[in-house]
Amino acid sequence: MQLTLTQLTITEQTFWLGSTSRGLAFVGSANGPTDEWQQFYPTATTHVDPNANQTADRELTAYLAGQKTEFSLPLDLSYGTAFQQQVWQTLQTVPYGTTWTYSDLAAKLQRPEAVRAIASAVGRNPLLMIIPCHRIVRKDGQLGGYRGGLPMKRQLLRLERV
Numbered sequence: 742m743q744l745t746l747t748q749l750t751i752t753e754q755t756f757w758l759g760s761t762s763r764g765l766a767f768v769g770s771a772n773g774p775t776d777e778w779q780q781f782y783p784t785a786t787t788h789v790d791p792n793a794n795q796t797a798d799r800e801l802t803a804y805l806a807g808q809k810t811e812f813s814l815p816l817d818l819s820y821g822t823a824f825q826q827q828v829w830q831t832l833q834t835v836p837y838g839t840t841w842t843y844s845d846l847a848a849k850l851q852r853p854e855a856v857r858a859i860a861s862a863v864g865r866n867p868l869l870m871i872i873p874c875h876r877i878v879r880k881d882g883q884l885g886g887y888r889g890g891l892p893m894k895r896q897l898l899r900l901e902r903v
Contacts, residue, residue: 744778744785747794751805756869758794758801759787764815765797768869770889781820781867797871804870807900810837812871820867828862835876838901842880864888870897 744759744766759767759778769777778787796814803809818826831850835841841849843863847856866874869889875897879885887894 742782742785744782744787745793746778746787746789747791747798748789749794749798749801751802756801758797760794760797761817761819763817763819765794765868765871766817766820767867768797768801768871770869771893773889778867781865801870805900810901814871816868816871818868821862821865824858825862825865828859829866829868829872832863832866832872832874832877835873837873838903840876840878840898840903842878843885844880846877860885869893876901876903 742761744761747758749756749758754771756771757767757769757773757775757778758765759782767778767781778785800809800812800814804812818829821829827850828846831846843856843860844853846863847853847859850859852859863874863877864886866872866888875887875894877885884891884894
């Protein structure tokens with residue numbers, strides 16, 4: 742797999758974006774390591790192209806400025822298992838400005854017994870913000886985990902006024 746990487750800097754935060762010929766495949770954590778993408782694509786060959794991923798750059802910039810509530814990018818979700826892909830597709834239906842619990846997500850997937858597996862799939866989401874895993878919280882109201890870190894999750898939920 743060939744991954745084209747671009748660095749995006751928004752209000753003192755740097756994100757790495759990675760795409761394939763199919764679409765956007767990776768969004769890194771704010772100020773995350775430059776090789777964070779390797780957690781998802783360990784065998785990928787990469788090259789950095791500062792002119793790539795311009796649509797993703799514009800949409801993420803608008804989202805983080807509070808000017809966009811949905812993304813309309815082609816995505817490459819081929820990295821994950823069929824189950825992970827199903828979870829990620831369902832995550833995309835969580836409305837802007839709302840949160841669901843892991844149990845809500847399991848119910849939506851008609852897999853109420855699979856809460857832990859679903860939580861694991863949420864944690865393997867390679868497309869932070871684009872696939873809104875930050876909108877999933879624990880049943881007890883706690884934030885739960887987030888690859889981008891809990892400060893980033895709080896920031897995104899505040900942005901969406903949750």
